[in-house]
Amino acid sequence: MTGSAIFLQQIVNGVSLGAVYALLALGFTLVYGILELINFAHFSVFMVGAFVALVVLQAFGLQGQSVVLHGAPLVLVLLVALVVTMVASGALGVMIERYTLRPMRNVKGPMAMITTIGVSYILFNLVLLATNAQAINFPDPMPAASYHVGGVVIRLKEILIWIVSAALMVGLNLFVKRTRLGKAMRAVAQDAEAARMMGVDVDHVVMIAFFAGSALAGAAGMIFGLYYNFAQYSIGYTAGLRAFTAAVLGGIGNVPGAMLGGIVIGLIETLGSQYIAARWADVIIFSILIGTLVFRPAGLLGMLAPNRS
Amino acid sequence: MKRFAALSPRTRQMVFLVVLAFLLVFPFLDTGQANIDIAANCAAYAALALGLNIVVGFTGLLDLGYAAFFAIGAYAYGILNSYQLHPAWSSAWAPLAAIGFVAKLGVGAAATVHFTVPFWVMLPVSAMIAAGFGVAFGAPTLRLKGDYLAIVTLGFGEIVPIVVRNWSSLTNGAEGLNGVAPPSVFGHSFGINSTPYYYVGLGIVLLLLFISLRLKPSRIGRAWMAIREDEIAAGAMGIHTTRLKLLAFAMGAGFAGLTGTFYIAKLQTATPDMFDLPVSIMVLVMIVLGGLGSVWGAIIGAVLLQLLQAWFLPELSALVQALGNAVHSPFLSNLELTSASELIFGIILVTMMLYRRDGIVPASRNEVRLSFAQQDAAVSRGALPAVERLSRACAQATTAGAPAALAVRDLTVKFGGLTALKSISLDVPAGGIVAVIGPNGSGKSTLFNSITGLVTPAAGSIDFAGHQLIGLRPDQILRHGVARTFQNIRLFPNLTVMENVLIGQHTHLKSGPGGIVLGLGGVRAEEREAREFVLELLAMFGNRLIPRIDQGVAQLSYANRRRVEIARALATRPRLLMLDEPTAGMNPAESLELAEQIAGFRDLGLTVLLVEHKLDVVTRLADNVIVLDYGEKLAEGPADVVRRDEAVIEAYIGRGAVNA
Numbered sequence: 001m002t003g004s005a006i007f008l009q010q011i012v013n014g015v016s017l018g019a020v021y022a023l024l025a026l027g028f029t030l031v032y033g034i035l036e037l038i039n040f041a042h043f044s045v046f047m048v049g050a051f052v053a054l055v056v057l058q059a060f061g062l063q064g065q066s067v068v069l070h071g072a073p074l075v076l077v078l079l080v081a082l083v084v085t086m087v088a089s090g091a092l093g094v095m096i097e098r099y100t101l102r103p104m105r106n107v108k109g110p111m112a113m114i115t116t117i118g119v120s121y122i123l124f125n126l127v128l129l130a131t132n133a134q135a136i137n138f139p140d141p142m143p144a145a146s147y148h149v150g151g152v153v154i155r156l157k158e159i160l161i162w163i164v165s166a167a168l169m170v171g172l173n174l175f176v177k178r179t180r181l182g183k184a185m186r187a188v189a190q191d192a193e194a195a196r197m198m199g200v201d202v203d204h205v206v207m208i209a210f211f212a213g214s215a216l217a218g219a220a221g222m223i224f225g226l227y228y229n230f231a232q233y234s235i236g237y238t239a240g241l242r243a244f245t246a247a248v249l250g251g252i253g254n255v256p257g258a259m260l261g262g263i264v265i266g267l268i269e270t271l272g273s274q275y276i277a278a279r280w281a282d283v284i285i286f287s288i289l290i291g292t293l294v295f296r297p298a299g300l301l302g303m304l305a306p307n308r309s
Numbered sequence: 310m311k312r313f314a315a316l317s318p319r320t321r322q323m324v325f326l327v328v329l330a331f332l333l334v335f336p337f338l339d340t341g342q343a344n345i346d347i348a349a350n351c352a353a354y355a356a357l358a359l360g361l362n363i364v365v366g367f368t369g370l371l372d373l374g375y376a377a378f379f380a381i382g383a384y385a386y387g388i389l390n391s392y393q394l395h396p397a398w399s400s401a402w403a404p405l406a407a408i409g410f411v412a413k414l415g416v417g418a419a420a421t422v423h424f425t426v427p428f429w430v431m432l433p434v435s436a437m438i439a440a441g442f443g444v445a446f447g448a449p450t451l452r453l454k455g456d457y458l459a460i461v462t463l464g465f466g467e468i469v470p471i472v473v474r475n476w477s478s479l480t481n482g483a484e485g486l487n488g489v490a491p492p493s494v495f496g497h498s499f500g501i502n503s504t505p506y507y508y509v510g511l512g513i514v515l516l517l518l519f520i521s522l523r524l525k526p527s528r529i530g531r532a533w534m535a536i537r538e539d540e541i542a543a544g545a546m547g548i549h550t551t552r553l554k555l556l557a558f559a560m561g562a563g564f565a566g567l568t569g570t571f572y573i574a575k576l577q578t579a580t581p582d583m584f585d586l587p588v589s590i591m592v593l594v595m596i597v598l599g600g601l602g603s604v605w606g607a608i609i610g611a612v613l614l615q616l617l618q619a620w621f622l623p624e625l626s627a628l629v630q631a632l633g634n635a636v637h638s639p640f641l642s643n644l645e646l647t648s649a650s651e652l653i654f655g656i657i658l659v660t661m662m663l664y665r666r667d668g669i670v671p672a673s674r675n676e677v678r679l680s681f682a683q684q685d686a687a688v689s690r691g692a693l694p695a696v697e698r699l700s701r702a703c704a705q706a707t708t709a710g711a712p713a714a715l716a717v718r719d720l721t722v723k724f725g726g727l728t729a730l731k732s733i734s735l736d737v738p739a740g741g742i743v744a745v746i747g748p749n750g751s752g753k754s755t756l757f758n759s760i761t762g763l764v765t766p767a768a769g770s771i772d773f774a775g776h777q778l779i780g781l782r783p784d785q786i787l788r789h790g791v792a793r794t795f796q797n798i799r800l801f802p803n804l805t806v807m808e809n810v811l812i813g814q815h816t817h818l819k820s821g822p823g824g825i826v827l828g829l830g831g832v833r834a835e836e837r838e839a840r841e842f843v844l845e846l847l848a849m850f851g852n853r854l855i856p857r858i859d860q861g862v863a864q865l866s867y868a869n870r871r872r873v874e875i876a877r878a879l880a881t882r883p884r885l886l887m888l889d890e891p892t893a894g895m896n897p898a899e900s901l902e903l904a905e906q907i908a909g910f911r912d913l914g915l916t917v918l919l920v921e922h923k924l925d926v927v928t929r930l931a932d933n934v935i936v937l938d939y940g941e942k943l944a945e946g947p948a949d950v951v952r953r954d955e956a957v958i959e960a961y962i963g964r965g966a967v968n969a
Contacts, residue, residue: 038456100659109537110371111662113459114597117373117590118658125652237586241467244460279475286464293457294449 005151010270016158016227018266019165023220024243025250025258026172027093027213033189033253034209035105040116041096042217043240044123049089049218050231051127054138056081062139065229069141077141082164085222086215093214094207102203120236128233135232138225161223168219169259172212176255181208189253238282242269245289251299260300332511336504345503351615352510353572358595358607359517360564365593366602366672367530368557369537370451371459373589374466378562380473380584381442382435382569387486387579388424388479389431395421428492431570432513439566443559451554455540466589473581485580492574499574506575513571514608517564520826521604527825527836528811528818531804533557534602535812538801545761545799547787547816547881556822587651594654597661600668609670614654622647678859679844687844688852695845695879700913702882713774713790713884713916714739715760720769722755722940729755731940732769737885742907742917744927744948747937748960753920754796756937757889760918761793762786773885788816790884794874794891796920802863806854806873809862810843813880846876849906867894872903885916892923904929924952936960 024046031039060077061067069077100119104112145156176182187195188205196202224239225231246265250257265285272281292299336345357379364372388394398413398420405411410430412423426434450461473480480486491499492509499505524530532553535543544550573579595614599606626646633641661668679687715737722730730752737743745753758764760771762783771778776789792813800809818839820832847854850872857865862873871891878886891907892900904926911917921927927934928948936943936951938960944951951957 036456038460100663103663107666109369110365110455110459111666113371113456114593115659115662117593118655118662121590121651121655122659123655125649125655129649129652241463245464248460279471283468283471286468289464290450290461293453293461297453297457 002151006274007271008150008152010274011267012152012154012158014267014270015263016161016266017269018246018263019161020220020224020227020239020262021243021246021265022259022262023165023168023216023223024239025247025262026169026255027217028244028247029250029253029255029258030185030209030213032247034185034192034206035101035112037101037112037116038244039101039213040113040240041100041119041123042093042116042213043236044120044127045089045093045096045214045236046217046221046224046239046243047127047231047233047236048092048123049085049214049221050138050225050235051131051136051221052088052218053081053085053222053225054136054231056084057139057141060141062141064137065140067139067141068143070143074141074143078160082219082222085218089218089221090211090215093210093217096214097207097210102206124233124236131233133233135230138229138231140226140229142226157226161227164219164223168216172216173255175212181205185209242285245285245292248289249292249299251301254299254301257299257301264300336507342503345507347615347619349503349507349510349575350619351612352507352514353568353575354592354595354615355514355608355611356510356517356568356571357565357592358599358611359514359521359604360561360568361592362596362599362602362604362607363521363524363533363557363564364561366596366600366607367525367533367537368554370455370554370558372462372558372561373459373586373593374462374464374469375561375565375592376584376586376588377466377469378439378443378565379569379572379588380469380579380581381439381562382566383573383579383584384473384480384486384569385435385438385566386426386428386431386570387489387573389426390424390428390490390574391486391488392423393479393481393486394424398422425490428570428574432567435570436563436567439569440559440563442566443562444555447555447558451551451558463586466586470581470584473584480581483581485578486573487578489573489577489579491577501577506571510571510575513567517567518604518608521607523826523828524822525604527832528815528820529553529556529822529825531808531812532815534804534808535801535815537602538803539799541763541783542795542799542801543812544783545763545787545793545795546812546877547784548812549782549784560822591654594657596668598657598668600670600672601666602672603668603670604672606668606670606672610668617653618647618650622650679855684852684855687848687855695842695849696909696913698842698845699879699882699910699915715791715885715916715918716770716772717756717760718770718772720756720759720771721767722752722759722764723767729940730759730766733937733940733942735935735942735945737916737918738932739916740911740914741932742911742919742930743933743935744919744921744931745935745937746921746924746927746951747943750939751937751960752940753937754889755940757793757887757918757920760786760887761791784816787881787883790882791887792878792881792883792885793887794871794878794889796889796893798867798870798874800862800870800874800877803861805859806847806862806865807840807843807858809873810846810876810880811839813877814839814842815881817882843876843880846879849876849909868899871895875903879910883915885918886910887918889920890922891919892921892926900926901929924948928952 024042027042028039031037031042057077062077096119100115101112104115142157142160147154176185184195184200184205185208187198187200188202192202224235242265243262246261247258248261249264250259250261268284268288269281272284276284335348357375361372361375364370364375395414402411402413402422406413410424410426412425414421414423446465450458453461474483493499532543532548535546535548536550536553540550591614595610596607597610598613599608599610626644629644629646630642633639633644717733717735720730720733721728733756735743745756747753755764759766760778762778762781762785766779769779773789773791778786778789778791801812818835820835824832843858844855847858853869854872854876857869862870865873871894875888875891888907892903895903900923907917907919907930919927919931931948933945934948934951935945936954936957943960944954944957
């Protein structure tokens with residue numbers, strides 16, 4: 001491959017990876033925008049989502065890469081798996097909110113954040129124990145078709161990931177911008193107390209935000225599994241931290257910002273690994289995180305949530 | 310456990326001495342090296358927990374990269390006590406060789422330097438190196454809001470082990486440092502016997518325990534807790550919040566660095582994975598279990614979790630497996646409970662947060678209730694001593710500087726597109742009382758927030774006693790003698806009445822961390838005097854607060870909380886006292902009582918700026934009344950004149966009332 005082809009190829013890879021981060025970052029941003037809470041449990045919801053998708057795909061009789069589907073059956077299987085994963089992850093997020101975070105809502109300081117760390121640890125270790133810490137082979141029913149565009153290989157897999165991610169993000173954006181519930185969500189993010197006085201059911205809005213964020217995290221988990229062909233208890237942590245960086249980079253609380261941040265972080269990871277060294281990729285990403293927070297806390301696109309103190 | 314906190318100090322001292330005596334003879338009980346080793350590890354984690362408790366428990370900063378400082382201290386010792394670095398020998402090394410910090414290996418041109426910096430030197434040096442990293446890392450990031458800090462420290466905690474893994478020439482990478490030399494005393498190496506390490510560990514815990522216990526009820530400890538409880542109010546009380554947070558962060562890092570050196574000297578090897586995120590989380594679980602902010606809790610939490618991992622889970626696993634073998638259950642005989650320890654950590658975090666946020670050993674309130682005789686004495690002495698002290702402070706300040714007059718000129722404040730204050734000018738003459746009134750949302754609190762540095766105005770000037778206040782931090786403004794109360798009361802809810810008012814004296818106390826830990830005479834006298842002044846101030850409110858000095862302010866009535874907040878503001882010895890609706894929530898009798906007291910402040914020489922809704926209080930007190938409406942000055946003048954002003958009546962009651 002020529003130099004420019006390598007570069008373009010890494011861009012393709014980076015965008016795919018970035019789509020996963022962006023989906024995950026949206027959950028951070030939704031919850032932070034409304035509750036000003038960094039939800040560490042989100043890391044684990046993503047990971048659990050990957051395993052839910054794995055189980056659903058296996059239930060269709062797909063094991064490893066042996067079974068390849070085409071046409072309508074492929075679309076149907078993936079769609080069913082996606083919907084089940086999103087609903088299950090969303091429900092998990094709602095349960096986490098209802099039983100561990102709602103009682104903490106009016107507690108000041110780092111208490112609620114510590115609770116989310118605890119929840120994350122519980123999920124993480126349950127999966128670790130259940131899988132014996134092994135990486136599990138993720139079913140891949142997609143045909144290995146690929147397209148060569150000017151020396152760059154784009155796999156069918158990637159095209160599907162882009163389409164699904166874009167659809168989910170556009171859907172979320174429309175939901176937040178156009179629907180009544182989305183408007184209520186933005187109102188709560190601005191001022192929960194005022195929104196409550198205007199008749200907004202804040203608990204309901206928070207629940208919807210957790211559901212939507214967690215459902216997207218589940219979708220991201222499934223995409224991750226399909227893309228890398230494995231699922232493991234530890235995937236939540238690395239991906240979660242990068243997605244959080246993406247949310248901060250884009251401007252936390254800002255929905256388009258999370259998408260932009262995800263893509264940027266995905267590109268930095270692939271290009272950084274290509275041109276600097278993979279082992280330093282994390283250092284680069286965390287330096288961006290710290291640098292953004294220190295020098296431009298509002299992120300690239302600015303914070304939409306006001307700075308309540 | 311709760312009962313332990315309720316024991317008298319004397320009984321607690323006895324319990325402590327008995328436990329300490331047991332710990333001192335423990336190695337002679339002949340329970341085997343393995344148990345002594347477990348005990349030494351308990352000590353290491355207790356030391357770590359004490360450090361994190363300062364950061365998270367006292368100051369309320371969630372630090373998820375704490376293990377990074379542990380790593381820094383560990384590698385500092387490891388690198389300087391192994392064969393990892395071996396620069397070529399030159400005569401410049403000779404002085405270090407003479408004091409035993411390095412040794413010369415080989416002869417001639419091939420000779421290299423072998424580092425052998427003594428353990429006892431490295432203990433404080435590692436603490437300082439780690440604290441230095443804490444300062445370097447904390448200085449830019451501690452300005453951030455608390456929840457951002459968590460994620461930034463998490464990032465830092467990731468970066469350090471990665472750097473350690475990748476910088477092989479310095480750290481030997483993922484393989485880790487090997488052959489780290491053990492400590493020695495007078496040429497006798499500690500070797501691999503656990504007992505000397507146990508005693509060193511115990512000594513370290515006692516030292517850090519002592520430091521924590523000394524700092525907690527001091528000027529520094531109170532400032533930390535004030536930041537934890539309400540950072541804005543802490544700044545308004547004169548606490549330089551960034552600097553104090555940095556001190557907490559550096560101190561925690563120092564504790565971790567020192568412990569790292571101990572830990573690595575004991576293990577004689579260091580690998581990067583010993584300092585990954587799970588270690589930071591484990592220490593966090595320890596202090597959450599023990600009780601955030603509880604010094605004894607940190608130690609007990611650390612010991613419990615270490616015993617859980619090193620002793621209870623393996624024993625239980627063995628038991629369950631034996632049972633499994635007996636009943637031929639392959640599931641039970643293969644069950645490895647030790648791998649579930651992190652699951653247990655998660656469960657502990659969630660359970661404690663939901664059901665017992667104070668931990669198993671709740672942080673003690675360091676206040677002792679006054680005896681009835683003392684209460685009587687304090688009340689019957691009355692407010693005179695406080696009055697004297699305050700008027701002396703005012704007199705000193707006035708002779709020292711320009712008169713305490715406030716001059717606001719053309720002040721404009723904008724929030725986005727909204728203009729909250731439009732070109733407001735007002736004067737508060739030295740020794741005068743000026744009241745600001747106006748409907749809700751007219752900009753009164755914004756005016757207060759601009760004067761005290763919480764809001765940055767778009768234009769205008771605020772001059773107090775010859776100082777331009779715009780652009781100063783709240784704590785700097787307080788140092789110029791401007792103190793305030795808040796409309797919605799911003800006390801430090803989990804602290805006592807005594808602690809709240811003591812925090813008001815922050816800028817007038819001089820004790821630094823060193824003096825506090827050493828318990829210097831000056832520090833103790835200063836603290837005694839500060840407490841006396843609190844009693845004198847509280848005596849201004851008769852017996853309303855004196856019997857309650859040991860109570861958390863959250864338990865007080867609304868009116869009493871207002872009084873505590875005023876006492877806290879007075880404790881700063883201000884020249885300009887700004888009261889934001891001081892009588893809100895008080896009945897008419899209480900309101901007039903407070904009005905009398907405020908009039909008394911003026912007689913001391915204080916200048917008072919007041920926001921108040923109760924017009925009888927305003928009429929009683931104010932020389933001059935300023936009426937704000939929609940951010941503009943509607944009227945100004947003596948109270949009875951302003952009361953008849955048509956525009957004012959319209960703003961307050963509406964046009965219909967004027968016509969009627």
